[in-house]
Amino acid sequence: MYDLLFQHVLRRIPAEPIHGVAFGAIRGVAGSSLVGPRLSSVLTAPDPVLRTRVFGVDFPNPLGLAAGFDKDARGPVALGNLGFGFVEIGTVTARPQPGNPKPRLFRLPADKALVNRMGFNNSGADAVAAHLATLPERRPVLGINIGKSKAATPDEAVDDYRYSARALGRFADYVVVNVSSPNTPGLRDMQQVSVLEPLLDAVRDELVSAVPGRTVPLLVKITTDLAGEDVDAVADMSVRLGLDGVVATNTTVSREGLRTPRVEVDALGAGGVSGLPLREAAQAVVGTLRAKLGPERTIISVGGIFTGEDAYQRITAGASLVQSYTGFIYGGATWPKKVNQELAVLLHRNRHRSVAAAVGTT
Template structure:
């Protein structure tokens, strides 16, 4: 029996019967423990993170062994970055981190939609706060993978104080980040998505950029914004134009969705779960469409990161052809298990070898520039 089938059996017989948030903490704890054992960590890395030289990427000032990173949400507090790298993620995005510590929303707040290979969460940015996370990252020093830091608004902070809240996190965290992400797209903090309107987004991004430059005067920390899949096309265009105008380094497309259409799970069951962001397979087509539209608007002027519904190497390849220089995943890890990154890298290397492109960089946006018949 293959490793993949063993994990599927374990998931169906054991893991799916455990509260999702508790299962996450247990699994994450095991990953962190393994990463602390030198011999075990090396063995796990050799199995799950084999090198594929053709997949090497240079993006956002980082030299990466591949394009596939762990999306924000898995490691909110920067406690398991080396464990994620051990399992084959080429870079890790921690967070979302807020200016002040907060417990997040009351539970239950994480739910599986197994038939749809999806998750619904309303975690509410539960994290230790930017001061504590900054201390943790400082202690890591160079013993960490390539690292993005995703920052959001403290729930208790009113909209009028949002810019100052993001600036506080930036001042504390920028020095420890290979890139910084302004998250204005989670549906689980009241009013947060309103910040995606360009009249609010412009002053926020300008303030964060200035704060990062003050905090790290000897290095330009790349700055990205993470957007929702539920934006109208004209709003996407406005954000793309703003990103180019401000010299933003990238856009992450996309966060979770509030939509619930087309699910296999019974609608009464879905409705009973209540509000939250939907991630996983149902997000695939919309996230891909958003990515294509952004690339058509910005081309190669800024870096696009594709995330949302990526399960297979074919999904990852489609994101590259649609304009993504980097790709990220999270929900797929829950359903596919620890062999997921290895399978995705192998498949992506095969697709590149079978394509007319020499490098992944050559393939970025190819379907938008010259659509396939």
């Protein structure tokens, strides 16, 4: 039913406006105190094999919603009721910002992909903190993804990230430092270890002081566009600093291998590609990272997750958790349950007693 609706109606409406309408509907229905719990009982895959514990946090299943969908923490409870095991909000910046000019979000249906140049549009760390403060105790596991304000100069970048960590850390089950979006000028330059290491040290120090008595797991998000030696360098740095893990990967600026005619893609302009075209590259990065990071540190794999088989392949390659955004856009509200059910079948079929037991087994 959703496939028909997408094919004949939704794809004909500009992507960003329909996202706003759809998210509003999700919040209104799945987020209501009356319907939400009932919906959760239907859409949450209950198989115990899906439960997992990662960096000291209990996850009902390993499938999360990636950053970018709920930038301002307006609907994490509703999204959890759809069956996601965790929700990563953001990217949040210290200062509120409108993002890049519209239009800035486009579909590539032939590729099951999106192109976006949103530019970290969000209401800022203080406003997002105010939203988080109103969440009920019963909420999904929350990751908070923080990025650099566009107006912050390179010399101000560390303090900019520290501000967000200070404002938001107490609400987070884990924090992700995003240095890999292609849509903020100069941001990807911060993936250089010489720049990234002092930044991560500063954010961790801020989290320690902002959240006394609790250690907030800290991860860094990288792009699939990094060269192999740079992925190795980030992995080595993560071990050296004692980071809790790596989120891999962000969108790609590459346009290679797309089915959509090149003239149509070029007409959309700049931006990062997400979705199915990232599947193979993201899978390869997981394998590289696991070999370098060892079993102690977490990999959250994102990019091209559309099916339970995709999730299973990432987990057996070394990811403890997986995320999707574009798969959810193309799959609809019942998609998380479908993926979790498929994943549970594969775990049982291959005699894994838990998600954790399957991590890194290939």
